[in-house]
Every structure is written in C-alpha cells, then in structure tokens.
Amino acid sequence: MMLAAFALLLLLLGIGAMPNGHWEHQGTSRCVPIPANMALCQGLGYSSMRMPNLLGHESPAEAVQQSTSWLPLLARECHPHARIFLCSLFAPVCLERIISPCRSLCVSVRDSCAPIMNCYGYPWPRILQCDQFPKDHLMCISSVANLQNGTSNEGRVVPRASCTDCELEEATSSKELLDLFCKSDFVVKVRLSKLNSSSSVLTMFFLGSRLEVLKHGPLLGGEMRSRLTLWLERDATCVGNLTRNHPNGGTFLLTGTVTGKRLLVNKAFSWGKRQRHLNQAARKWKSHRCRG
Amino acid sequence: MSSEYLIRSLLMLFLALFSANASNWLYLAKLSSVGSISDEETCEKLRGLIQRQVQICKRNVEVMDAVRRGAQLAIDECQYQFRNRRWNCSTLESVPVFGKVVTQGTREAAFVYAISAASVAFAVTRACSSGELDKCGCDRNVHGVSPEGFQWSGCSDNIAYGVAFSQSFVDIRERSKGQSSNRALMNLHNNEAGRKAILNHMRVECKCHGVSGSCEVKTCWKAMPPFRKVGNVIKEKFDGATEVELRKVGTTKVLVPRNSQFKPHTDEDLVYLDPSPDFCEHDPRTPGIMGTAGRFCNKTSKAIDGCELMCCGRGFHTEEVEVVDRCSCKFHWCCYVKCKQCRKMVEMHTCR
Numbered sequence: 001m002m003l004a005a006f007a008l009l010l011l012l013l014g015i016g017a018m019p020n021g022h023w024e025h026q027g028t029s030r031c032v033p034i035p036a037n038m039a040l041c042q043g044l045g046y047s048s049m050r051m052p053n054l055l056g057h058e059s060p061a062e063a064v065q066q067s068t069s070w071l072p073l074l075a076r077e078c079h080p081h082a083r084i085f086l087c088s089l090f091a092p093v094c095l096e097r098i099i100s101p102c103r104s105l106c107v108s109v110r111d112s113c114a115p116i117m118n119c120y121g122y123p124w125p126r127i128l129q130c131d132q133f134p135k136d137h138l139m140c141i142s143s144v145a146n147l148q149n150g151t152s153n154e155g156r157v158v159p160r161a162s163c164t165d166c167e168l169e170e171a172t173s174s175k176e177l178l179d180l181f182c183k184s185d186f187v188v189k190v191r192l193s194k195l196n197s198s199s200s201v202l203t204m205f206f207l208g209s210r211l212e213v214l215k216h217g218p219l220l221g222g223e224m225r226s227r228l229t230l231w232l233e234r235d236a237t238c239v240g241n242l243t244r245n246h247p248n249g250g251t252f253l254l255t256g257t258v259t260g261k262r263l264l265v266n267k268a269f270s271w272g273k274r275q276r277h278l279n280q281a282a283r284k285w286k287s288h289r290c291r292g
Numbered sequence: 293m294s295s296e297y298l299i300r301s302l303l304m305l306f307l308a309l310f311s312a313n314a315s316n317w318l319y320l321a322k323l324s325s326v327g328s329i330s331d332e333e334t335c336e337k338l339r340g341l342i343q344r345q346v347q348i349c350k351r352n353v354e355v356m357d358a359v360r361r362g363a364q365l366a367i368d369e370c371q372y373q374f375r376n377r378r379w380n381c382s383t384l385e386s387v388p389v390f391g392k393v394v395t396q397g398t399r400e401a402a403f404v405y406a407i408s409a410a411s412v413a414f415a416v417t418r419a420c421s422s423g424e425l426d427k428c429g430c431d432r433n434v435h436g437v438s439p440e441g442f443q444w445s446g447c448s449d450n451i452a453y454g455v456a457f458s459q460s461f462v463d464i465r466e467r468s469k470g471q472s473s474n475r476a477l478m479n480l481h482n483n484e485a486g487r488k489a490i491l492n493h494m495r496v497e498c499k500c501h502g503v504s505g506s507c508e509v510k511t512c513w514k515a516m517p518p519f520r521k522v523g524n525v526i527k528e529k530f531d532g533a534t535e536v537e538l539r540k541v542g543t544t545k546v547l548v549p550r551n552s553q554f555k556p557h558t559d560e561d562l563v564y565l566d567p568s569p570d571f572c573e574h575d576p577r578t579p580g581i582m583g584t585a586g587r588f589c590n591k592t593s594k595a596i597d598g599c600e601l602m603c604c605g606r607g608f609h610t611e612e613v614e615v616v617d618r619c620s621c622k623f624h625w626c627c628y629v630k631c632k633q634c635r636k637m638v639e640m641h642t643c644r
Contacts, residue, residue, distance in 0.1 A: 057499075095627065096629070
C-alpha cells in the first residue's frame with residue numbers, strides 16, 4: 001500500500017512535468033532568480049541560477065516541474081549533500097564558468113540515495129550517471145571538504161539508508177507510546193488544515209496556530225514550527241500517508257528524529273476523542289523518566 | 293522631428309549615394325549602427341543588395357534582421373576557420389566586404405559563398421524556432437512517435453524554411469545573370485553545398501522526463517548542429533575542393549573537373565575555377581589581400597601557420613612579452629571562483 005502510494009505520487013509528478021507548450025529554443029545561457037516555488041533549491045546560499053541548466057531544462061518552470069519529483073527522496077535524508085548535488089544540476093550557480101558537481105560528490109550521493117530509490121522501484125537515473133562528471137579538480141563542487149566553509153556542518157555525517165516511511169499508527173498501549181516518546185527526538189501535537197488555494201504552493205496543508213510540544217529534543221522553542229513547516233513542504237509522501245483518511249486535515253501526534261536542520265516524522269497518530277491511550281500517555285509523560 | 297530621426301535620415305541618404313555599385317549582401321553585417329530593419333523603406337537604402345533582393349527584402353521585412361545576423365555569423369565563422377592561414381578573412385569597410393578575394397573564382401571564394409548561404413539558412417531557421425518570425429515556426433511535420441519509440445515534441449528546427457529562404461535570397465543574384473556564366477554556376481553550386489552542410493548534419497536532441505529523471509518518458513526534436521560544426525564541415529570541403537571548368541553538354545553547360553583523372557565532385561563538395569594567389573604581399577590593386585607582414589606565426593609548426601610558410605620565406609621578428617593570466621582557479625562554496633594571477637614570458641613571432 002505504501003509503495004503503491006509513493007509510486008502513484010511520483011508517477012503523477014512525472015506526468016505533470018510533461019511540457020505543455022512550445023519550448024524555448026536553445027540560445028545563450030542567462031542568469032535567472034531561483035523561483036520561490038523551487039523548494040528543492042531554497043536556502044543553499046545562492047539565489048540565482050543558470051538557464052539552461054545542466055540537465056537541459058530551458059525554462060525555470062521546466063526545472064521546477066522536474067525538480068519536484070526529487071523532494072520525496074530528499075525527505076528521506078539519504079545524504080547530507082544530496083540537495084547540493086541535485087541543485088548543482090537543476091539550478092546551477094551562475095558564474096562566468098559552468099560549475100558542475102565533481103564525480104566524487106555524485107558517487108557519494110548515489111551510493112547513499114540509490115538504495116532508497118530502489119526501495120520504491122526506481123534505479124539511479126541515466127541523467128545522473130556519475131561518469132559524466134569530472135574527476136575532482138578545483139573548479140567543480142566536491143564533497144564535504146569544500147562545503148565545510150559555507151554551510152554549517154550537519155551533526156550526523158554518516159547517511160542513514162532506510163526503506164521505512166512514516167505511517168499513521170494505531171496506539172495499543174500508553175506504555176508503548178511512552179517508550180516511543182523516549183526513543184524519539186521530538187513529540188508534538190499539531191493540527192493540519194487543508195489549504196483552500198493549492199495552485200501555487202507545493203503543500204496541501206498548513207499548520208494550525210497552536211503547537212503542543214511534548215518533547216523538544218534538540219529543537220529550541222521557536223524552531224519546532226519552522227521545522228514542521230519545512231517538513232510539510234518537502235515530505236509530501238509522509239504528509240500524504242497521514243492525511244489519506246483525513247482529506248480535510250485533522251489533529252495528529254507526530255514523533256520522529258531530528259538530523260541537523262531537518263526534521264523527519266517516523267510515526268504519527270491520529271488524535272481523536274476516543275484515543276484513550278494517547279491521552280494517558282500524554283498525561284503520564286509529564287512525570288515519566290526514560291530508562292537509560 | 294527628433295534629432296535621432298534626423299541623423300538616421302542623413303545616414304540613410306549617405307548610404308543611398310553609394311548604393312549604385314551594390315553587389316554583395318554580406319555588407320548587411322556592417323549595418324549594426326542602423327538598428328533594426330523594420331520597414332520597406334529601409335530595404336531601398338541597404339548597400340549590397342541587387343534590385344531583386346530589395347524586392348525580397350520588402351516582401352519579407354521581418355526576416356531581414358535574421359539575414360543580417362546570418363551575414364555577421366558568416367564573417368565570424370570565416371575568420372575563425374581561416375585564423376591561421378595567410379588569408380584570414382579580413383574584411384573591408386566597403387562592398388564586397390572581402391574585396392577581390394571573392395570576386396575571383398578561387399577556392400576562398402567558394403568557402404565564402406558556401407558559409408554565407410549556410411549562415412542565412414541557419415539564422416532564419418533559428419529565428420523561426422525562437423518565435424521571432426510569425427510566418428514560420430517549428431517544423432510541424434515532426435510529430436507523433438518515432439520508429440525508435442520516443443515521442444516527437446518540442447520545437448524541431450524548421451530547416452526547410454531556412455533553406456528555402458536562403459535559396460531565394462542568396463541565389464537570386466546568380467540566377468539573374470542567367471545560367472550560362474561559369475562563375476554563376478560555381479556560386480550556385482557552392483551556395484547549395486553550404487546549405488547541405490546543415491541539412492546533412494541535422495540531429496535528434498532529447499530530454500528525459502518523468503519519475504526522478506528516469507527516461508521512462510523521452511521527448512525528442514530535430515535540431516540544427518552548432519554553426520561551428522557547419523563551419524568545420526565546410527572548411528573540410530574547402531581543403532578538398534575540386535578545380536572545375538565549364539563544359540557544354542548538349543544544350544546545357546555544366547561544371548566538370550578540370551583534371552579528368554579526378555572523380556566528379558558531389559553536391560556537397562566545393563568547386564572553384566581559378567587558382568588562388570599566394571596572399572603573401574599586400575597589393576593596393578587587389579583589395580582584400582593584406583599580405584602576411586605583421587601576422588603572428590608559430591615557430592615550431594610546419595603547417596600553414598608556421599613561420600616559414602606564413603611569412604612566405606621573408607623571415608620573422610621575435611619578441612619576448614610578459615603574459616599575465618588567471619590560473620589555479622578554485623570554486624568556493626558558496627559561491628564564487630577565486631583565481632591566482634600567473635605571469636610568464638612567452639616568445640611572440642611576427643612576419644617581417
């Protein structure tokens with residue numbers, strides 16, 4: 001069921017990416033601002049990109065369309081520099097010379113992310129074959145060493161490959177829930193509401209104004225909301241799984257892990273009136289001491 | 293009446309006074325200061341056009357900017373391809389822009405005619421694809437699913453339109469002389485060879501779509517090669533050009549190889565009638581031949597760019613100069629490139 005849903009989502013994204021009009025003919029390259037709706041490549045430290053990009057996309061709209069299908073993969077946090085690698089192709093930095101990723105960066109990202117793609121039945125794509133990129137030299141984007149200066153180093157360096165995705169769970173006992181709370185980095189109760197106009201934004205839902213944080217973990221007070229907003233934008237698969245039976249939204253208890261600047265929801269529960277175990281666990285959590 | 297309009301009118305009048313000897317449309321490349329060719333009145337004042345070309349210009353005013361870009365493309369590509377030869381496609385500020393080099397039936401003239409016809413076809417086709425021209429667009433004959441299984445989509449270059457326009461505009465001068473002239477036949481042949489250099493190198497470009505960049509859905513379109521590729525092809529034809537002469541066959545006149553031992557030339561080959569001068573010395577009586585004095589040459593080369601051949605045995609000067617260049621460039625995240633400044637002494641050789 002999960003696999004089918006993910007595949008269906010990607011297939012729809014793929015179909016949506018078909019060009020619908022006559023294409024601009026190739027001319028000289030130019031600098032354009034990174035579109036605000038290009039979620040893949042926001043916040044990387046540069047704001048304009050070269051068009052055509054390194055994947056042959058002729059217009060920003062085309063690049064945005066094609067880049068959205070990569071968002072579910074990135075939400076899996078398969079590699080700390082997966083976004084930098086993908087954006088060096090989708091939204092290459094606009095300098096006097098073409099700056100491509102180094103082969104080592106491609107190999108590192110591929111080795112970590114290809115297993116995740118295989119979970120959903122997709123091989124590493126032909127357009128990202130690592131042989132096409134230059135062996136490391138000074139004028140390509142290489143691995144961690146070059147990136148240390150700019151972006152802040154993420155806490156967990158070793159990529160974590162996992163086939164699991166978030167699912168809406170059924171609470172069976174408050175003890176089990178308390179154990180889950182202890183193992184998770186964060187626990188938060190949120191209200192997700194359906195957006196009325198979804199034509200211009202990627203996400204279909206927005207966060208309610210009230211967040212009830214049961215466990216902050218490494219996230220400070222104000223960070224929880226911004227991290228959850230980012231999660232809503234980027235982890236379309238997880239959000240889709242949670243709201244499959246709640247098309248207009250609802251109240252959910254979210255648990256998961258925090259990796260650097262990213263928040264990953266692993267398990268979630270629908271919070272309703274008859275959720276006795278959830279209420280018990282929430283009450284007991286205030287005085288609960290985790291073992292170890 | 294604004295001063296800009298007045299200046300433009302005076303410029304037009306000035307140009308008109310010198311249009312009596314118009315003979316070569318490549319001069320369009322020199323008209324960048326005139327701005328866009330946007331009305332029929334401008335057609336009358338353009339130097340380098342014969343009367344029938346003026347008529348084509350009036351009927352296709354919107355195409356003429358592309359023709360002008362084609363003229364510039366032809367000159368730039370010629371100067372690139374001949375950059376290391378004695379004659380390096382230097383231009384004059386008059387008509388014809390290459391001087392007497394192209395008025396004689398030399399293989400250099402053959403190259404110029406071929407690259408010029410190709411550049412017009414190329415520039416017009418590109419204008420079609422970019423949506424600049426309303427009367428043409430993408431090639432609509434390319435659609436559906438190809439035998440290889442991919443979907444034709446996007447904008448296939450409408451090379452048929454560009455070639456047809458090049459044939460009508462560029463060839464009109466030769467056809468106005470009648471078919472009998474050996475020079476006209478040579479030019480018509482070489483014009484067509486230039487256009488064939490594009491037609492025979494059309495290629496298929498594709499994009500992958502769909503799920504995370506996989507090629508589950510692939511769309512393709514037909515595209516012209518880069519014009520550098522066209523220039524390379526025509527230069528190869530120049531290197532292997534066939535010397536021909538006019539011969540009567542029945543009631544028609546055709547060009548046949550001067551040396552009957554050579555195999556006949558094909559539609560794609562360049563042909564020429566007259567041997568080339570050596571291009572060694574500047575001759576005031578032959579505009580367009582600047583000679584090789586002062587040209588850079590390569591001391592270690594035995595090819596045409598070597599000092600012995602380039603300087604025609606006259607010898608060369610050697611001078612040591614300091615060259616400052618960027619080196620050890622490094623990309624820094626995120627995002628800038630930082631280079632060092634490298635200085636080195638290099639020997640420069642120039643012909644006496």
